Amino acid sequence: MLIKINSEKPQEKEVESVVKxxxxxxxxxxxxxxxxxxxxxxxxxxxxxRIARLKKIDPEKALFTFICSDISDISNYxxxxxxSIFKVxxxxxxxxxxxxxxxxxxxxxxxxxxxxxIGIRVAxxxxxxxxxxxxxxxxxxxxxxxxxxxxxxxxxxPQEIYEQYKNKVDLIIDGGYGNVVPSTIxxxxxxxxxxxxxxxxxxxx
Numbered sequence: 001m002l003i004k005i006n007s008e009k010p011q012e013k014e015v016e017s018v019v020k021x022x023x024x025x026x027x028x029x030x031x032x033x034x035x036x037x038x039x040x041x042x043x044x045x046x047x048x049x050r051i052a053r054l055k056k057i058d059p060e061k062a063l064f065t066f067i068c069s070d071i072s073d074i075s076n077y078x079x080x081x082x083x084s085i086f087k088v089x090x091x092x093x094x095x096x097x098x099x100x101x102x103x104x105x106x107x108x109x110x111x112x113x114x115x116x117x118i119g120i121r122v123a124x125x126x127x128x129x130x131x132x133x134x135x136x137x138x139x140x141x142x143x144x145x146x147x148x149x150x151x152x153x154x155x156x157x158p159q160e161i162y163e164q165y166k167n168k169v170d171l172i173i174d175g176g177y178g179n180v181v182p183s184t185i186x187x188x189x190x191x192x193x194x195x196x197x198x199x200x201x202x203x204x205x
Contacts, residue, residue: 002162004174007031010130019134021171027051029144029161030131031175032067033124034096034183034200035154036144036161038169042066042137045110051142054168059110065098065119066107066138067128073138074099074120077106085188088205094124096200100187111140117189127175143182154180 005014018028022041027050030039038054040047052059068074071090075081078101081089089099103111103118111118121141123129132139144155155161158174165172184201187194195203 001170002158002166002172002174004158005127007125007127007175010127012130015127015130015134018131018171018173022047022131022135022139026170027054028171028173029165029169030128030139030173031125031178032121032128032141032183033094034143034179034181036156036158036178037141038144039067039139039141041135042108042111042140045108048108048110048140051140055142062142063119064111065121065141067121067123067132067141068138069129069132070122073132074101074122077104077118077138078102078120079104081188082191085193088193089188091205092201093122094129095122096124096181096183097121098183098185100185100189100196102189119185121183125175127173154178154182156180 003014005011025044025047027040027047029036038051040051049059052062066077098119098121100117101120103116107118156178162172181200184199184203185196187196
C-alpha cells in the first residue's frame with residue numbers, strides 16, 4: 001500500500017494509520033531528512049527479522065539505527081554520555097547525523113551487537129517526527145538501497161519504491177522525493193568523536 005503524507009503538515013489520520021500498522025508488527029518504507037528507509041517498531045522482533053531478510057543480513061549483526069524524537073529520547077537507550085559529546089549531539093540534532101553510542105539495557109537484545117553499541121538519529125523530517133511522537137518510542141531505520149545496482153544507489157522516487165517493494169513491505173509512505181546522500185556517521189563511544197562516514201551532515205561543530 002502506498003499513502004501520500006504531506007511533508008510540511010502531516011495529516012493526523014494518515015499518521016495514525018502508520019502507527020497502528022507499526023504496533024501490529026508491520027514493516028514500512030518511509031522518508032527521513034536524507035534517504036528513504038526501511039522501518040518498524042523497535043520492539044517488534046518479527047518485523048526486525050523481516051527487514052534483515054529483505055537486506056539479506058543477520059539481524060544480530062546488522063547495524064540498524066534508531067530514529068528518536070529528541071535528546072531526552074536518546075538518553076532512554078544509551079549509557080550516560082560525556083558532557084562534551086552531549087553538547088555536540090544537542091547542537092547537531094535534528095539533522096542528517098547518525099551517532100554511534102553505547103547501548104543500555106532498554107535496547108532490544110536482537111539489536112545489540114557484540115560491541116554493545118547502537119546507532120541513533122534524530123531526523124529533521126516532519127513525517128518521521130509525527131510517527132515517533134504518536135508511537136511513543138523510536139522506530140528502526142535501515143537505508144533503502146538498490147542492491148541490484150552495481151553502484152548501490154539510493155531510491156529517491158516513491159513511485160519507483162512502490163513498484164519494487166509493494167509485495168515486500170506492508171506500507172510505503174510517499175513524502176516526496178528523497179535524497180541520494182546518507183547521514184554522516186559519528187562514533188561517540190570514546191572521548192573524541194570519530195567520523196566513520198561523511199555524508200549529508202557537515203563535519204564541523
